[in-house]
Amino acid sequence: MSQSRVLMEVGSDGVAVITISNPPVNALAIPILVGLKEKFAEATRRNDVKAIVLTGKGGRFSGGFDINVFQKVHGTGDVSTLPDVSVELVTNAVEDCKKPIVAAVEGLALGGGLEFALGCHARIAAPRAQLGLPELSLGVIPGFGGTQRLPRLVGLSKAIEMMLSSKPIMSEEGKKLGLIDALVPSEDLLKVSRAWALDIAERRKPWLRSLHRTDKIGSLSEAREVLRIARQQAKKTAPNLPHHQICLDVIEEGIVHGGYSGVLKEAKVFKEIVLSDTARGLVHVFFAQRATSKVPNVTDVGLKPRQVKKVAIIGGGLMGSGIATALIMNNISVILKEVNSEYLQKGIKTIEANVRGLATRGKLTKDRAEKVLSMLKGVLDYAEFKDVDMVIEAVIENVPLKQKIFSELERACPPHCIFATNTSTIDLNLIGEKTKSEDRIIGAHFFSPAHLMPLLEIVRTQKTSPQIILDLMTVGKVIKKVPVVVGNCTGFAVNRTFFPYAQGAQLLANLGVDPFRIDRVISNFGLPMGPFQLQDLAGYGVAMAVGKEYAKAFSDRVFKSPLVELLVKNGRNGKNNGKGYYIYEKGSKPKPDPSVLPIIEESRRLTNIMPAGKPISVTDKEVLEMVLFPVVNEACRVLDEGIVVRASDLDIASVLGMSFPSYRGGIVFWADTVGANHVYKSLKKWSEMYGGLYKPSKFLEERAIKGIPLSAPAVPSATSKSRL
Ligand SMILES: C[C@H](O)CC(=O)SCCNC(=O)CCNC(=O)[C@H](O)C(C)(C)COP(=O)(O)OP(=O)(O)OC[C@H]1O[C@@H](n2cnc3c(N)ncnc32)[C@H](O)[C@@H]1OP(=O)(O)O
Numbered sequence: 001m002s003q004s005r006v007l008m009e010v011g012s013d014g015v016a017v018i019t020i021s022n023p024p025v026n027a028l029a030i031p032i033l034v035g036l037k038e039k040f041a042e043a044t045r046r047n048d049v050k051a052i053v054l055t056g057k058g059g060r061f062s063g064g065f066d067i068n069v070f071q072k073v074h075g076t077g078d079v080s081t082l083p084d085v086s087v088e089l090v091t092n093a094v095e096d097c098k099k100p101i102v103a104a105v106e107g108l109a110l111g112g113g114l115e116f117a118l119g120c121h122a123r124i125a126a127p128r129a130q131l132g133l134p135e136l137s138l139g140v141i142p143g144f145g146g147t148q149r150l151p152r153l154v155g156l157s158k159a160i161e162m163m164l165s166s167k168p169i170m171s172e173e174g175k176k177l178g179l180i181d182a183l184v185p186s187e188d189l190l191k192v193s194r195a196w197a198l199d200i201a202e203r204r205k206p207w208l209r210s211l212h213r214t215d216k217i218g219s220l221s222e223a224r225e226v227l228r229i230a231r232q233q234a235k236k237t238a239p240n241l242p243h244h245q246i247c248l249d250v251i252e253e254g255i256v257h258g259g260y261s262g263v264l265k266e267a268k269v270f271k272e273i274v275l276s277d278t279a280r281g282l283v284h285v286f287f288a289q290r291a292t293s294k295v296p297n298v299t300d301v302g303l304k305p306r307q308v309k310k311v312a313i314i315g316g317g318l319m320g321s322g323i324a325t326a327l328i329m330n331n332i333s334v335i336l337k338e339v340n341s342e343y344l345q346k347g348i349k350t351i352e353a354n355v356r357g358l359a360t361r362g363k364l365t366k367d368r369a370e371k372v373l374s375m376l377k378g379v380l381d382y383a384e385f386k387d388v389d390m391v392i393e394a395v396i397e398n399v400p401l402k403q404k405i406f407s408e409l410e411r412a413c414p415p416h417c418i419f420a421t422n423t424s425t426i427d428l429n430l431i432g433e434k435t436k437s438e439d440r441i442i443g444a445h446f447f448s449p450a451h452l453m454p455l456l457e458i459v460r461t462q463k464t465s466p467q468i469i470l471d472l473m474t475v476g477k478v479i480k481k482v483p484v485v486v487g488n489c490t491g492f493a494v495n496r497t498f499f500p501y502a503q504g505a506q507l508l509a510n511l512g513v514d515p516f517r518i519d520r521v522i523s524n525f526g527l528p529m530g531p532f533q534l535q536d537l538a539g540y541g542v543a544m545a546v547g548k549e550y551a552k553a554f555s556d557r558v559f560k561s562p563l564v565e566l567l568v569k570n571g572r573n574g575k576n577n578g579k580g581y582y583i584y585e586k587g588s589k590p591k592p593d594p595s596v597l598p599i600i601e602e603s604r605r606l607t608n609i610m611p612a613g614k615p616i617s618v619t620d621k622e623v624l625e626m627v628l629f630p631v632v633n634e635a636c637r638v639l640d641e642g643i644v645v646r647a648s649d650l651d652i653a654s655v656l657g658m659s660f661p662s663y664r665g666g667i668v669f670w671a672d673t674v675g676a677n678h679v680y681k682s683l684k685k686w687s688e689m690y691g692g693l694y695k696p697s698k699f700l701e702e703r704a705i706k707g708i709p710l711s712a713p714a715v716p717s718a719t720s721k722s723r724l
Contacts, residue, residue, distance in 0.1 A: 006035030014050035025063030051197035064111025100200035104193035115144035125171035132168025139279030143270035211259035281665030288648035305474035316347015320394035322450025382412035455656035490553035500630035505531035506561035512615020526661030536580030680704035
């Protein structure tokens with residue numbers, strides 16, 4: 001029997017408690033909305049009901065409208081299946097109900113969940129309940145009246161901040177703002193809410209309809225000024241997201257023409273916006289992120305994750321210290337091992353700076369920062385390794401060194417210990433070759449800075465045991481990363497997919513296209529920076545070392561540009577030494593450095609690929625596609641080889657690991673919106689003009705010709721060789 005239902009109990013006090021029950025988050029699915037309508041009608045009708053309390057089962061009020069419905073609407077394009085909740089239910093049945101309704105909020109009230117609470121005549125909350133309108137993070141705007149009622153309860157500026165940032169506030173702050181009428185311990189929540197509802201019914205407390213309030217929104221001219229500033233800010237912070245401006249327009253409608261008019265406009269706009277590409281992309285990302293926790297033969301075979309309490313990290317460099325920070329910040333003890341006390345002290349200092357830096361930025365208290373740091377211990381030998389649950393090796397990329405370390409670990413660690421390596425390029429089979437523990441060897445590929453970047457790429461070999469994979473996935477979640485399980489190959493899923501990104505940019509620069517224009521096109525598309533600025537940031541040493549690996553592994557499709565070597569020869573090393581493609585001055589944005597142009601000219605002379613020696617003429621759209629389509633092409637190979645469980649895992653990896661814009665849904669999702677056929681035809685044309693980098697993969701060709709989306713699950717072919 002489905003657990004999704006709405007319950008109603010009428011007590012001897014004359015209060016009807018209506019409870020939403022739809023685990024795990026009490027999402028407002030269509031049957032729940034139907035149930036709510038029936039129960040409100042019944043409670044209104046019944047003579048034995050004087051007042052109503054609305055609450056959620058299992059300690060959570062509601063996580064909002066059922067996002068699965070958006071996905072269905074995206075599939076059919078039919079918005080008529082969206083129910084009229086805002087007017088019919090929240091305004092007519094709740095806010096204009098003849099009996100007072102009090103929301104008893106615990107755990108969370110998000111999106112439509114909070115909007116129901118806003119429609120009630122009072123809100124009582126338990127401590128630390130999350131209250132928010134995160135709809136913009138799904139590419140839509142609040143659709144159950146939130147754009148109108150929230151400003152009327154917390155003031156215009158705060159409401160705009162909450163909606164545009166999509167970030168929830170805690171009930172404690174909600175109480176201060178006037179969003180919450182009383183904050184009470186969980187165990188008293190229902191008792192107080194019932195009494196409050198009766199107090200309203202018997203006029204001991206005011207009967208307030210949020211939509212009718214005007215006391216918090218100020219004068220028309222003040223409100224317009226707040227909106228003007230918000231519009232300007234949104235233009236800067238979310239230039240590619242029109243729904244931010246649309247949300248502000250809808251808020252303004254209510255300010256100028258009254259709340260009810262605002263509610264009507266909101267409902268109309270909501271139905272239009274739900275079909276936008278942005279909403280499609282962001283809803284896809286929402287589900288794609290959650291799908292990463294489902295790994296066939298790992299999470300569905302009844303295994304239980306083992307607790308990892310103590311982790312040893314080998315190597316206190318940038319990556320090792322970042323990983324250590326992430327672990328101790330989440331209550332996992334860390335032993336940091338280095339080869340000598342100088343390196344060890346350096347590593348410990350970096351970790352201390354990371355943690356104290358977070359404290360300075362208000363992410364944790366000073367006391368907590370010191371507690372966190374007490375979970376770290378530096379060592380110079382393996383004596384302390386006898387009871388560690390996991391080791392993460394984070395030394396330089398050197399195969400014999402890594403092999404030696406893992407042989408030593410076999411002797412120093414207990415038999416249950418997980419052997420993880422943070423390598424970003426080396427074949428895991430090679431690393432484990434000299435051990436008898438290949439079933440315990442796994443890649444834990446963090447992205448720099450490891451304590452901040454959200455992605456954890458978990459690399460498994462054919463021999464890694466499912467238990468080890470599950471354990472590392474669990475550690476990933478404990479330290480608040482999104483773990484994505486991938487197969488073993490050069491560059492694994494993320495770096496491999498994105499290696500042609502820099503290549504396409506280098507090729508274009510050698511064809512005569514201005515690198516600063518390329519960077520502009522890419523950042524206008526939505527990546528935080530273009531490929532040249534990224535190279536400046538990562539340092540040219542990385543670019544050259546990684547370039548060599550790819551040249552070895554994928555020689556058929558590597559474009560060899562001398563540009564980076566020329567830059568190094570000319571004393572440039574990117575942001576590191578303040579001399580790159582850009583000029584770096586403290587306190588100002590990087591500026592294109594004109595003195596780099598002769599070096600680029602030199603590279604062009606050496607490669608000599610400009611047709612008839614003249615720069616090619618390309619549109620911005622072509623620039624974008626010549627950089628990103630080779631990435632799509634490599635993503636196709638990764639899919640074909642079964643390096644990821646599903647296409648959407650690559651979407652999440654691209655969003656969280658490479659900062660591909662989430663509102664474009666991730667690399668594969670975006671390619672499907674462009675169309676496999678267009679990608680294929682463009683690549684084919686460019687491969688004839690500019691060579692192997694653009695040669696379409698078999699997978700892409702097949703899908704383009706057959707008209708199958710790139711994201712559609714693969715049908716295993718005789719030649720395909722899954723690495724999972
Ligand atoms: C008209 C209205 O204005 C429009 C709306 O209300 S849009 C919806 C607005 N609400 C949201 O955006 C909240 C989305 N949900 C979340 O942020 C988080 O799930 C949460 C904070 C509620 C809980 O987080 P957490 O405990 O980590 O659990 P999480 O793994 O995310 O979710 C648990 C399950 O609930 C599902 N779920 C969460 N919120 C959901 C929702 N609103 N609709 C449908 N399913 C939802 C997840 O998909 C997941 O399903 P799975 O187990 O099958 O993968």
